[in-house]
Amino acid sequence: MALDAAMASRLLRPELRIINVGLAMFVEAPEAHGARVAALDWRPPAEGDRATGLALARLEDDDRDPIGRTVAAANAIAVERLLAAQPLLTDVRPARDALGLGERQLLHAGPPIAWDRMCGPVRGAIVGAILFEGWAADPAAAETLAASGAIEFAPCHHRGAVGPMAGIVSPSMPVVVVDNAAGGTRAYATLNEGLGKVLRFGAYDASVLERLAWFRDVLGPSLSVALRTSGPIDLRTLTGQALQMGDEGHNRNMAATSLLVRALAPSIVRSVDSATAVAVLDFLRGNDHFFLNLSMAACKSALDAAHGIPGSSVVTAMSRNGVDFGIRISGTGDRWFTAPVGVPDGLFFPGYGPQDANPDLGDSAITETFGIGGFAMAAAPAIVRFVGGSASDALEFTRLMGRITLAKNPSYALPSLEFAGTPTGIDARRVVDSGIAPVINTGIAHRLAGVGQIGAGIARAPLSCFAEGIRELAATLGVPA
Amino acid sequence: MTVHARVFRNSYRDSVELMRIAAELEGMAGVTRAGLVMATKANCEVLTEAGLFVDAVAGAGPNDLVVALASDDPDAAMAALDRAAARLAGAGDGAGAAATTRTQWRTIAEGAAGLGGADLALISTPGGYATAEALKALKRGINVFLFSDNVPIEDEIELKTLAVERGLLLMGPDCGTAILDGVPLGFANAVRRGDIGLIGASGTGLQQVSSLIDRAGAGVSQTVGVGGRDLDARVGGLMMLAALRRLEADPGTRVIVLVSKPPADEVARRVLGAAGAIATPVVVNFLGGEPESVRQHGLVPAATFEAAAAAAVALSRGEQLPTPSSTVARSDATTAAAALLKPGQSRIRGLYAGGSLAGEAKLVLKATLGAAAARDHEVIDLGDDEYTVGRPHPMIDPRLRNERIVEVAGDPSTAIVLLDVVIGYGAHPDPAGALVPAIEEARLVASRAGRSLTFVASVCGTDADSQGRTAQEARLASAGVLLAPSNAQAAAIAAAIIQAAPAPGRSADTGRPVAGRSGGALRAGASHGPIGGVM
Structure with a gap:
């Protein structure tokens, strides 16, 4: 009788599936009795902040709970918009016209910051921009003007723009215009200057200002007229191809730049005089990173379409100003959640070391926010060599990012991962729950203005921004604090 | 240094x-x-x-x-x-249990995805984080075994209300044991499967009942722990009621045993009402509760874990219920032990690893010796938070109790040391072996002072447990420990020795401090109440 009963007694299902959260000592007995056990490598969510951990639990997908239902539905919309994005390069125009940027107005990378807190490279770039615009006669006067409060500073993100490193945009600089045909959003970015002495690393000598003037007078207008001849260029397709050619869309842009030049060259030659065409094509050929700014604008245009959905925990911006790291979340509007930013882990050019490095800088983490860059490391194994990694580490980075994202982007297939799409749609809940920080591929700037790039490496987003964002999202949904 | x-x-x-x-x-x-x-x-x-x-x-x-x-x-x-x-890095420490089989998954969401769906989350995080983990599991439709303690009662109410709403089990918080579909969770014993279903708010109580059922040759269909506060008026027995419904509907469960401290009146009425309304026979062990209201609901009252096991086995076999008799614990051994007591050696010192077993021992002493006399003795639950801050539970790590054993040996009023030895999954790999050196040292301390000590113990567990009940008993017996088949009987033996002690040993004299308690005993008395007092 006892045996019959044993056969008949069942509360759950055959072959119990158990998740062990906590003490490892409890795993052995259930396993010995035929249960399948997932023993979590658990750690307290939100770095041990109990209240945030609890708020996070209340935001879990749950179709039987109004809050969980709202978050799930909002995220589904956000993801749909991210995957549907169709960024087209349509024009190159002066920031004055494109962004409505006025006199004495400058944009910078990262979350908002006042002059007195800005880092060296950003200050240098501001001095350069002031000189370029002719608002001051010399560097000292430019610095005085910047410190006087007479210049209005705002993040690029507040105008739908993104800029690498210092990210300074002034009214006369040409910006690329990227239209997201599926989302009705539009994003902008400056033109990439290449390496060496460049404004985005805070340099402002004559060569820098001359290049900016050439951008304003020649490169920008030439690209604009060429684009009118060629028609819009589909950046999604181009990026998808580049990811299969060893780029990851952030720190390696050689393939994408080449593809872009191939697409534009005929119309450049057709649209401008041959001396100009030679100069323009020579510049593009010599700048492996030219596509970076386009990649950033494309990502920004897609993410803006997913921004502002009440209840959504999808991260729509990650950015740094060299002092603070900031993120935005779709469901929390235009608020920034910030934390001090660290120095990236990486390799330095000869003669430089971590002591020379500026804390991480730039809007370029918008690429990771959209699921390329560090998230697409599997496409560009060469990148992990910056941190002494192997090719399999590159795959691991992409897999790891898959654990904090909501979708795979089928437009960006990764050959080394059986053509799985790039992990897309960072869910702030998953970041806080797992403690897995988004990985960001990045260049390393010298902390002094104008020295330039001194290395490259990998940075991780500070977890506390995401925890703060989760608390705010919970508050917008009426979760008790 | x-x-x-x-x-x-x-x-x-x-x-x-x-x-x-x-x-x-x-x-x-x-x-x-x-x-x-x-x-x-x-x-x-x-x-x-x-x-x-x-x-x-x-x-x-x-x-x-x-x-x-x-x-x-x-x-x-x-x-x-x-x-x-x-x-x-995961290398074992020889204790068996520490060999980790961690996955790289960090969250319940990942674990559930990795398993292709999950049925149960076994949560043993620090209490402050446990509510969030349990919520995440319940929201995903996953039953929860919540081992963590220090979970606020408001959280318990929220979690259990949600669980009931979703038809899920939320076992705990502070749930020590369960056996679901034959799978042991937490601290559990390797008991035979059978048709007796156990639902309890007491961890070692459930272990004792299930082990004694096994020892009697019967078996257990399910063991559902509900957490020590489930029958608190604020929680209202939510999970005991839910588990009762589940076991009633389980074709493999033909007898149900409820184990708890006496609940609040209103909760008792609700639980007994629900138990009385189902067709399955139900044995009720509300430790220290009065049996009459249980009978009035057509249910079988049991005063001790041992009595509950015996009644359940009889019902399972269709036999007549055993008549509750006062245990006759007096024997040659108790008489011999009593004869060794010196004047002033008057007190039983119960040093327990299992909280419910400590409670049962107190009750037995009170029933045997009378409430007034029982107050002279002391039974401490060393697993209580008071003793375990910053130290592992005595069921895992014997050091805390070993120190106490030696300490009480130095007290001239100590006559008998009463112990529980809990084996099974999760417990120390050889608790008897770990006790023996302390017992020997304690005897030495006492003999230097011209006294001898009597040790009385019972082993809670089965021969199928890795430690082996018989082997553990043999180890204790070789150290001169008097063994009982159950904790209730061990307490009764201790009481019988006290009763058999020659008159001088029982009267107040120079050897027996009138306020006769060490600092530790006073602390225990303050938090646990006197023996036989309100539990």
């Missing part, structure tokens, strides 16, 4: 595991002191107080694990740090 430290970045371990490793390191030659902590602010203060804080630790944060140890021997220190690293 030099402090050596190593920081393991971003690697979390529960404090229980860390304490086990610390204990192991302290046992290594040349290591004076060892501390393993997550480097939270509070824990760094603990390290500072222990003289183990060094600059190397200063940069560590809450997600970093710190191993710090004091040693005069650099080679020993290095060996100990390496040992710690190996343990943290």
